[in-house]
Amino acid sequence: MSKLVYNFSAGPSVLPKQATKEAADAIIDFANTGIGILEMSHRTKPIESMVADTDSMLRALMGIPENYDIVFLGGGASLQFCMVPMNLLDQNASADYTDTGVWASKALKEAKQFGTVNVVCSSKAETYNHIPKQFNQTPGATYLHVTSNNTIYGTQWKQFPKANTYLVADMSSDILSRQVNVSDFGLIYAGAQKNMSCAGVTVAIIRKDVLGKVSRTIPTMLNYATHIPEKSMFNTPPVFAIYVMNRTLSWLKQNGGVPEMEKTNNKKSDLLYNVLDNSKLFTGTAAKEDRSTMNIPFVFKKDAVAAEKVEGFEKEFLAFTKEQGLDQLKGHRSVGGFRASIYNAMPIEGVEALVKTMAAFEKKILG
Ligand SMILES: Cc1ncc(COP(=O)(O)O)c(C=O)c1O
Structure with missing residues (x-):
């Protein structure tokens, strides 16, 4: 296994x-x-x-x-x-x-x-x-x-x-x-x-x-x-x-066809967006009314991390997530930060693990 x-x-x-x-x-x-x-x-x-x-x-x-x-x-x-x-x-x-x-x-x-x-x-x-x-x-x-x-x-x-x-x-x-x-x-x-x-x-x-x-x-x-x-x-x-x-x-x-996928995709993305909307460290980059249920880019909030520390903290966050078994979260170079792609086959447990890890990192950095 x-x-x-x-x-x-x-x-x-x-x-x-x-x-x-x-x-x-x-x-x-x-x-x-x-x-x-x-x-x-x-x-x-x-x-x-x-x-x-x-x-x-x-x-x-x-x-x-x-x-x-x-x-x-x-x-x-x-x-x-x-x-x-x-x-x-x-x-x-x-x-x-x-x-x-x-x-x-x-x-x-x-x-x-x-x-x-x-x-x-x-x-x-x-x-x-x-x-x-x-x-x-x-x-x-x-x-x-x-x-x-x-x-x-x-x-x-x-x-x-x-x-x-x-x-x-x-x-x-x-x-x-x-x-x-x-x-x-x-x-x-x-x-x-x-x-x-x-x-x-x-x-x-x-x-x-x-x-x-x-x-x-x-x-x-x-x-x-x-x-x-x-x-x-x-x-x-x-x-x-x-x-x-x-x-x-x-x-x-x-697994219930497209209607069931849609329901689960909404649940998964709501979970992550809710965390991004309330986090002191992370924020989403897309306009709220257009936010995708599939690809969720996010970055550090400007007022939470000084510009010269962003790169170092990004590396630290990616290493931290990897330790928890969460991989491929690096953002696209044109947006920076991170991107969580949560296609149909990503179980809700994966998103739950991600938001838990984000909260733990936030605590580690901001106390
Ligand atoms: C929306 C969209 N269109 C087109 C492409 C290009 O696809 P392909 O690599 O199959 O040519 C991608 C690849 O990521 C995509 O996300």
Whole structure:
């Protein structure tokens, strides 16, 4: 048995123990075939039915309607930054993008290569510490792009804007963490390595009618229309990552599905935010109304720790948490301090252990 460590990494991140155990067993023998999953052709019945099963579980868990296709792709969410406009945005057309973080700005930078990009709002000047809510959409824009949860800054759209046409969302860091109405979106994409699986697979959920509207030639592998009829088997898909997703979705289903995850995620994040709101040492960095239930960045309060002591105390806090079995709490360099990523698979006991450790450190430093 390995020692108990709570892993607060932003991604790749904690997965359900049950899912990783099942995936580990499948490396040796997949579905009682006597062949390990890493050694098995994707053109075999067991793999084909596993991929189909993953599709139907995701469909059921998210309530994905029949007029949407699901594809499992490689290339990470970053490849979707270019695949989305390449497939949806015609040369002479425009798309609206909301600039709510580094990933959002990377998405809009890619889109500029394919059409006109209107940046309809940005919180960049305030280090992306909030989600701008007042903005005008551009008449005739093909779609409105949002980053559902901003992993680095810990902000999250609590209510999605109503798009004049349709929404496209990067849900990499909060897919399956809360209920969303898929019908509000023309396309949803997510790198799986936070809430769904290990690195290697990206999910795209595509409403059928958004495709086929651009005049450019799309390279075969970058064309959604290549992968949809082939059920993600046009070429060799990332089979193992899809299997880890399969097992994670099964765990999710057994544990009450998305509604139950949402309840627990609210409980976990409330617990940590409550501590941050009342601490003499720590404070959160995101605007209250936009605070994420998935990624919680926090820093030392300016009046609690003198500027020249911050770096030393940060190191001390990270070492202190590690001693208690709490790992990967270092903040992203653009925000500093600390970040607790508390995805679906982080049990509430992990957050309880973290707030206890924060209180003990506060006592140690401030008395
Ligand atoms: C919101 C968001 N979008 C996109 C990405 C990039 O994902 P990938 O590394 O799969 O390209 C990340 C990675 O952390 C992310 O958090």
